[in-house]
Amino acid sequence: MYVRSLELKNYRNYERLNLDLNKGLNIFVGENAQGKTNIVESIYYLSSLRSHRTNRDRELIMWGKDKAYIRADVEKMFGKHTMEFLLSSEGKKAVKIDGVKTSKVSDFLGTVNVVIFSPEDLKLVKEGPAIRRRFIDAELNQIRPKYHHAILQYNHILMQRNNLLKSILKSPSLKMTAEVFSEQLAEYGSFITEARYEFVKKLSLISRLIHRKITNGKEELEIIYKSASGENMDRKSIKDELYKYYTENIMEDAEKGYTLKGPHRDDIIIKINGADARIYGSQGQQRTAALSLKLSELEIIKSEVSEYPVLLLDDVLSELDINRQHFLLDALKEIQTVLTCTSLNDINEFHFENKDVFKVTAGKIEKFNAV
Ligand SMILES: Nc1ncnc2c1ncn2[C@@H]1O[C@H](COP(=O)(O)OP(=O)(O)OP(=O)(O)O)[C@@H](O)[C@H]1O
Ligand SMILES: [Mg+2]
Incomplete structure (x- = not known):
């Protein structure tokens, strides 16, 4: 296109x-x-x-x-x-x-697909988890029509729950109201987590090949979705796990002042030759890994929509x-x-x-x- x-x-x-x-x-x-x-x-x-x-x-x-x-x-x-x-x-x-x-x-998203690469993206490996979540979300927004909606809904309900948590310690009767959010948060949260997990699996496969080429076979890249929602990454298990968390940890979250678990806290781990590149990678290795991830984005979009993005x-x-x-x-x-x-x-x-x-x-x- x-x-x-x-x-x-x-x-x-x-x-x-x-x-x-x-x-x-x-x-x-x-x-x-x-x-x-x-x-x-x-x-x-x-x-x-x-x-x-x-x-x-x-x-x-x-x-x-x-x-x-x-x-x-x-x-x-x-x-x-x-x-x-x-x-x-x-x-x-x-x-x-x-x-x-x-x-x-x-109806509109997906009319044209775009991959953007700017100096900010070179920090993809080095910086905190938020930039990596944004990277996956930007991609999924373009190729999964329902994803954008799920993220908006999840963030909206999460904000309501967090606001309520701030008052719960003073008025414990609000605990019942907080429970109301658990089902919806778990519903959208599990949709988001599963979509990201599937995406990262693909990303890992493709970026490994690209990274091998860039490094002349010297480095093996591996990408893993790290979720607090347990090991089983099927929608039902994630939903059960999240629901259990949101209902059983209201008071603990209230103590902290925010919701400690869910896709808004997840991350992707990027490994080079088995070691966490965020911690152990040299600057050059981190940049090369970022380039591999960006080039993989092009291939993933192509495999989803049958033509390369802009x-x-x-x-x-x-x-x-x-x-x-x-x-x-x-x-x-x-x-x-x-x-x-x-x-x-x-x-x-x-x-x-x-x-x-x-x-x-x-x-x-x-x-x-x-x-
Ligand atoms: N809403 C706006 N109305 C008018 N001018 C704006 C507005 N927003 C930004 N600008 C101006 O647009 C100019 C160009 O911005 P842009 O980021 O595209 O520059 P650039 O050519 O990419 O520069 P660089 O090489 O530094 O990245 C800036 O000088 C900025 O002040
Ligand atoms: Mg510029």
Whole structure:
């Protein structure tokens, strides 16, 4: 699949932009703070109905304006789609696919799939569990229509339970009310946990092969979903386990002030040659593992939806050494890629059948082909 054209109005620092993209490599080059990531962000928005940088649509609207508009024409193996978004400063968004208003997010997610790779992602192995949960969730939101809904519901009910926990020590009669949340939390929580577990199993298989190639067979990568919901990862066992926890530990959680168990506390463990890479991996090993995971994302989406997603590489090339740059760029031949950089030095030597270069200067874009 690929994004054929992109139109922005009053989006971040773009007052008006009309852009034709090719199905190969699209390079956006420019100095800092000119609008490169803003382009990447608007394409990410098509896949997820949100920015990768903020939850607040208001920030995407050009300062001093009250609406922003994004339109994209997308070509897929079986058909073309036009996607339109109108974001308003009161936080409302209107979404259309092929001219028809859509109000259900799940109808919309999956129209275009995107994998984003930015310097932040290089910290995927090194940082705390939240970044790894976000990585899995972003992926599953795109390929499992019900997942997005389950996460929203789970977080909403969890917040209600946590709020109640704060008052329970003073008013123990509220314990009964807290129990009401157990069934729903266990229902959504088990759905989320099982989906993540299945996803990580696939991720582990694919990333092991990719990682072997990048490291010339020197390193074995292994990814394990680490859940507090026990060892048995079928939906029913997880649900029973979570339900038992939520009903039996209300007072303990109240003492702590929040819910201690559930998918919001899970993690993935990344091992290199049997050792936990977060603890023992060198910086280079951690970055290579992050690259393997990102490249696996492309393959997993392809296996789910039968075609490659669009790849967004924001400022990431200069963060990789030459061998990893080669590996990454070689992997992209069949994938529409939007790449940002501040200089063309790293890219010039690579041959691409379809390659366009766009110069970004203060919210204006100029195309030039001579590279
Ligand atoms: N809502 C907005 N309205 C107008 N301008 C905005 C808005 N949000 C951000 N900007 C401006 O957009 C500019 C470009 O941002 P962007 O993140 O795309 O830069 P970049 O080219 O990726 O830079 P870098 O190389 O530093 O990553 C910034 O100078 C920022 O001040
Ligand atoms: Mg940027």
